[in-house]
Amino acid sequence: MKEKAPFDFERFKQEAMEGLYAGKKAGGTDGVFTPLMKHLLESMLDGELDNHLEEDKASGVPNRRNGKGRKTVRSMGGGSFELETGRDREGSFEPKIVPKRQLIITEELEGNVLSMYARGMGTRAIS
Known part of the structure; x- marks a missing residue:
């Protein structure tokens, strides 16, 4: 399995601050928080799939x-981004974070993820 490159939080913080100072929007397709939201949601979906596969194995x-x-998927902030979701051989994996066929990220989920990150939680803790 091909490993995904780790998310560079230091670079993200630097680019986010520069973008905000330059007047770039926080949300939206080109918003400064879009890469963070994408990474955190994909990490949570991977964690869900790992848990599902462990339960099946047990x-x-x-x-x-x-x-x-x-x-x-579209976020409530007006932006959209491509989200990668894992699959299993049996087809029995049903994600809870962003369910199958759901194309809109709810404002509640978006707010929860961003507030957990703002409190200093890492991606492992959030997922």
Whole structure:
């Protein structure tokens, strides 16, 4: 399995501050928080899939990862971005964070993720 490159928080913070000082919007397609939201949601979805596969393994079901799907989601802040979601061989994985066929990120989820990051939580703790 190809490992995803780690998210560079230091670079993100620098670019976000520069963008905000330059008058760039916080939300939206080109907003300064869009890359962070994408990374955090994908990390949470990967954690959900890992947990699902561990439960299947514990119950004796032979299941494993089976690639990733992509969908374009819209946030309540007006932006959209492409989100990669994992799949399993059995097709039994039903994500809770961003359910299948959901294309709009709710304002509540968006606010919760950003507030957890603002409080200093890392991606591992949030997911």
